[in-house]
Amino acid sequence: MKRSDIFEFYRRLAELNPSPETELQFGNIYQLLVAVVLSAQATDVGVNKATRKLFETVKTPQQMLDLGEEGLKQHIRTIGLFNAKAKNVIALSEMLIRDHGGEVPADRDALTKLPGVGRKTANVVMNCAFGAETFAVDTHIFRVGNRTGLAPGNTVLAVEKKLEKGTPAPFRVGAHHWLILHGRYICKARTPECWRCPVADLCRYQPKTAAPTLRKKTGARE
Missing domain, CATH: 1.10.340.30 (Hypothetical protein; domain 2)
Structure with missing residues (x-):
């Protein structure tokens, strides 16, 4: 993914969720x-x-x-x-x-x-x-990094290093959360919901998954 596309990728995710947080609940x-x-x-x-x-x-x-x-x-x-x-x-x-x-x-x-x-x-x-600029690569981030072309790598550490090197300054603290949430709710493992993805045009994944109604009409498998 080109540097300009990486910036736009994060910009769109940030626009939709300006203050991303972990979904784990804790008090301290x-x-x-x-x-x-x-x-x-x-x-x-x-x-x-x-x-x-x-x-x-x-x-x-x-x-x-x-x-x-x-x-x-x-x-x-x-x-x-x-x-x-x-x-x-x-x-x-x-x-x-x-x-x-x-x-x-x-x-x-x-x-x-x-x-x-x-x-x-x-x-x-x-x-x-x-508030450190760290990138915790779980299965979601590993998948998103490789599938989209944002940070391709054969290992978790390789993807982490790509994210460290390529993530623009304005998005470095929130990147970890945006990518996890994107992988958890849109860029899913079995059936990515490309039809409602805000960064689908920047992503190299092919073929893009059609909306459920369209898949039923064409007889495509889930």
């Missing part, structure tokens, strides 16, 4: 970190449902330790891999207290040293909590 940075760790291989909707009552009483690493691993499991057992995630959340809470005074560090390298926190999770926290 620690809760954000926990929510992002829990969201691996799970939906934001599922995580929000599981953490709603949890976050009413657990707002700090110490309160999480007071709840304990078994107590945490009771809240998150509807989430995939909840046993491993509960263990990691307890361990990262212990490390936050021991090494960071109970605060979430505003440093990606320090974040990735926490149990259960990979590069993607650290990028989300850096962006959402501290």
Whole structure:
């Protein structure tokens, strides 16, 4: 995608959603970190449902330790891999207290040293909590980057590097959210909704998916 088209791509998404935010629900940075760790291989909707009552009483690493691993499991057992995630959340809470005074560090390298926190999770926290220009490449962003031609790459890191290099300054903080939301609700994996996509003319994906009524008339498969 040409640089001018990349700028226009983001401009249109920004015009439709000037203040994009994560769909994870949290009350402070620690809760954000926990929510992002829990969201691996799970939906934001599922995580929000599981953490709603949890976050009413657990707002700090110490309160999480007071709840304990078994107590945490009771809240998150509807989430995939909840046993491993509960263990990691307890361990990262212990490390936050021991090494960071109970605060979430505003440093990606320090974040990735926490149990259960990979590069993607650290990028989300850096962006959402501290306004850093980071690009957390999940399955949605990986798909959008490759399908549209915005940031093609064979690996998650390659797509992240392309986004870091090619995303224009006015859009760098919000890019992560715009791309996730675009992939989640329009540029879907199985049937992208090209007929209502605001950037379809800039996208290299072919053939563009027709509107449902047109597909039925022509006998096209979903």
